[in-house]
Amino acid sequence: MDSLTGLQIEAINSDAKPFLKWAGGKQKLLDEYDKYFPTHFNHYFEPFVGGGAVFFHLWNIGKFSKEVFLFDSNKELINTYRVVRDKIEELITAISVHKKKHNKDYYYKIRSLDRKNIYLNNVERAARTIYLNKTCYNGLYRVNSKGQFNVPMGSYKNPSILYEEVLRTASKALQIAHIECMDFREIVDYTKEDDFIYFDPPYKPVSKTSSFTSYTSDKFNDKDQKALAYIFNELTRKKCLCMLSNSYSPLILELYKDFRIEIVRTNRSINSNPDGRGDIKEVVVLNY
Numbered sequence: 607m608d609s610l611t612g613l614q615i616e617a618i619n620s621d622a623k624p625f626l627k628w629a630g631g632k633q634k635l636l637d638e639y640d641k642y643f644p645t646h647f648n649h650y651f652e653p654f655v656g657g658g659a660v661f662f663h664l665w666n667i668g669k670f671s672k673e674v675f676l677f678d679s680n681k682e683l684i685n686t687y688r689v690v691r692d693k694i695e696e697l698i699t700a701i702s703v704h705k706k707k708h709n710k711d712y713y714y715k716i717r718s719l720d721r722k723n724i725y726l727n728n729v730e731r732a733a734r735t736i737y738l739n740k741t742c743y744n745g746l747y748r749v750n751s752k753g754q755f756n757v758p759m760g761s762y763k764n765p766s767i768l769y770e771e772v773l774r775t776a777s778k779a780l781q782i783a784h785i786e787c788m789d790f791r792e793i794v795d796y797t798k799e800d801d802f803i804y805f806d807p808p809y810k811p812v813s814k815t816s817s818f819t820s821y822t823s824d825k826f827n828d829k830d831q832k833a834l835a836y837i838f839n840e841l842t843r844k845k846c847l848c849m850l851s852n853s854y855s856p857l858i859l860e861l862y863k864d865f866r867i868e869i870v871r872t873n874r875s876i877n878s879n880p881d882g883r884g885d886i887k888e889v890v891v892l893n894y
């Protein structure tokens with residue numbers, strides 16, 4: 607945690623970026639978002655870290671002067687982040703084994719490991735998550751009610767299973783990160799005045815077919831959106847700097863009507879319904 611300056615100098619030469627495909631990834635919106643990030647802040651929090659596009663971007667542009675806090679309720683995702691941070695070379699070795707063996711039977715054999723009572727250590731679990739993410743249909747993360755990964759294999763001819771440099775650079779960036787598996791409701795206790803919190807929750811669907819909320823076995827519903835708006839208000843009272851992304855939808859416009867709302871346009875790259883792709887409106891909510 608001491609060597610922020612050294613880490614940030616290295617970032618000038620090699621940009622950090624997400625090492626997973628993740629629904630709702632913000633890679634395409636970063637240029638647009640640059641004008642909304644606060645100039646100065648104390649600690650950085652991302653309670654729905656997902657693929658981490660915003661964290662890696664802020665690291666690349668040298669925005670951090672203190673350690674950061676990355677949270678998500680997906681325990682496999684959080685284990686993967688920790689292994690990338692702490693055991694990068696072991697992880698690369700484990701993924702290269704999957705890369706060599708990859709074929710259809712192998713994919714389903716590795717996918718089925720969470721249906722059997724087989725112990726995997728943290729590195730093996732992270733390698734499995736990355737391997738499945740790179741080879742499954744559309745990079746989706748979807749589990750059934752028992753928490754078992756159930757996405758079919760994708761039809762890539764030559765999937766890019768292992769990018770060593772992307773993983774190593776991500777590992778460097780993550781050295782400044784506290785990484786925890788937790789529900790967003792717990793964030794209030796961790797934050798103080800002048801901390802910056804970027805919220806990227808599962809979006810309120812704009813139509814029934816555009817719904818994509820299965821990152822974990824729990825669904826993110828209107829009750830959760832309302833609880834999140836309550837927390838946004840709580841953190842505003844604590845004088846934290848808050849930024850939130852969500853869909854342009856009546857519920858979201860109503861929940862955040864007392865805050866500054868900016869409209870941005872994007873197109874989706876991961877959507878369970880291919881007809882849902884195209885130019886769509888989203889909002890950025892700011893309390894500063």
Ligand SMILES: C[S@@+](CC[C@H](N)C(=O)[O-])C[C@H]1O[C@@H](n2cnc3c(N)ncnc32)[C@H](O)[C@@H]1O
Nearest residue numbers: 630631632654656657658659679789790806821
């Ligand atoms: C839209 S994605 C984040 C995308 C991310 N910003 C990126 O660029 O890839 C939403 C994330 O919220 C997480 N999530 C869902 N419900 C949650 C909850 N109750 N508490 C914390 N995280 C949750 C999901 O696991 C998922 O990773």
